[in-house]
Amino acid sequence: MLNDFATLRVRAGLSLEDAAQLTGYSVRQLQRWEAGVGKPREAAVRVLCSIAGTEPAPLDSRFNFIDLFAGIGGIRKGFDAIGGHCVFTSEWNKFAQETYAANFRDNHPPHGDITQIATDEIPDHDVLLAGFPCQPFSIAGVSKKNSLGRQHGFLDETQGTLFFDVARIIRAKRPAAFLLENVKNLTGHDKGRTFQVILKTLTEELGYTVWHKVIDAQHFVPQHRERIVIVGFREDVPFSWDDLKLPEKGSVRLASILHPENGSERAEAPYTLGPDAKVNGKYTLTDKLWQYLQGYAAKHKAAGNGFGFGLVTPDDVARTLSARYYKDGSEILVSQGSRINPRRLTPRECARLMGYGDDFRIPVSDTQAYKQFGNSVAVPVFEAVANIMQPHIQSLLYPARQQKAA
Template sequence: MVKAARFTFIDLFAGIGGCRLGFERAGGECLYTSEWDAYARKTYEANFDLQDQHPFDGDITQVDAADIPDHDVLVAGFPCQPFSIAGVSKKNALGRPHGFNDPTQGTLFFDVARIIDKKRPRAFLLENVRNLMSHDKGRTFEVIRERLESELGYEFHSRVFDSREVVPQGRKRIVMVGFDKDTFPQGTRFDLNAVDLDGKYPRMGEVLHGAVTDGVELPYTDSRGNAAEKYVLSDRLWTYLQDYRAKHRGAGNGFGYGIVGPNDVSRTLSARYYKDGSEILVNRGAGLNPRRLTPRECARIMGFPDSFRIPVSDTRAYKQFGNSVVVPVIESVARAMAPWVAPASEALAVRP
């Protein structure tokens, strides 16, 4: 593994801090955070030591880029809903705009671009849904690439990572990395495709309560360490989900719940998981209703450590983890970037 080099970064659209956690593990120091959602901020603040001098802003559209500290890396998981398959489908059904036409979330990429333009970090990392590449027949992705590469002058790299290598969840996300051509006039030898996740391809048994020796964690478990009874689906909801699946299967569609056991890999956890949990249900055995994942299990399939605090309700926690990044993926990319983004004297000692 490449030795971590010390560098600084800022955390935009920070959510609950998944990107920050990955970059800190790679040797980075966070100088600035922006996140508009009050509940996500609560979780973030519960898990990171925010010194008095560490700015934590809300709406990035109202922030003057000149007020943001200088930094080596800009990190941003800018909102994915305008580009996600589910988000686009929902907005089409409602007759609402999506992508860059979304009047709120869709234009937030340009706030990332204006900050890069003003602060000229040595590098950036952006994360989004895989559908970003195909949205609007590829034009959305080309706008982003053109802005970053041709207009702002950054060497541009992109790759779709499948998180099943490091967590028991099928989750494909695009990571975009760029390096300032003024800082690296001869270019870099950075190869995003060569980033090794060191994957062990884990299974759900490694994250489920009762299947791992994780002990008791109220209110997510009972006194024996098994998932609490409140996560078991009611007879009414379980019947509805079975009927819904049968209806769509009869019509030749693949809609319906996904059920997993200890030896399986789950579907993608989404922000809507709080509604019925249907995309990831845990099999409890023949004749027993399945259950939802607990928030702690959701944290685990996103790669968060058990020491990560969850100070919000289950509903908020499901939304937060469903919107988050997979921490080990970000950490692997950050470690590969570290030798290039650290201050020159230190970076040269560890640069490949």
């Protein structure tokens, strides 16, 4: 069964290749939209509507939002798609700022450390987005801090308390809604006490109605990646997670994000080269590194531990891509057959694995790109959540219109 975008293309009498040329998006991107991955860009829809002689649906009223701990803009993309207008961005990492600025043409540059920005310097806004740092609450982060004898969670003076910067902005600006994101382990950190502090702050101290849910990105992309999503509204609204329609897990496999290497996509140096767009040989593991990873895995297997590399094929679903992927790529190694060492994903494949379209620019080094995508959210998850938040955002901002529609 065709979805709305595919139906529109067929009605316009266009092949995928013709539609890609006319809209300026890649064939792969159009295929993703037709498969229900992500929301088609308004510009592309308008082009097809014009050719098909159909009027596009009227745009929803715009709303303003801010993007805190923005990374490379993964959460933002979902709210851009539902009519949001970003009026303020905060991201402290200069390389992430570079990638963000290359992909979002705002009239404001990304601001730095949010702890150094006074509340009155932040514009009023309708929705607050924040993927506040997860290291104090992640399993890996807690283990590292324990080994170093450092505090974690809210006792970590550098990162754990950043949630309270989110809280101070919500308290001062009173947005209609917010969306916060963190690792799944947040709910169990410190025997659940950390999460209870967060919920108490949002509900009892700030007066918001709050819902939370752990969502696995595997519903949308070929990667097991569980993250907690916290949604809050200033007033009582009939928000429900039941409205979130999740595709079946495993319905998308790695073949959908790997370079086909058969000439069906244009080469993108330095990731792919030549007329067939073959993956650059630099992504293949050296003999020394491959031998080390095999020995490391054998050692831990003998000790009864589960540590080791993750070897995948196009038919598989990957482990969670992490920010440490640049070191050895061990969690996701692509098999190249028995006679060739496996390879890392290219940064473009990492972008696809996180749900970014091929139009997403990667202006930084491979090392920085791997860190950025490993730290990113899976875009389709937040596009889906933004879609079910949209009517409730609108009902708070435009109650008269909602009453008229009823």
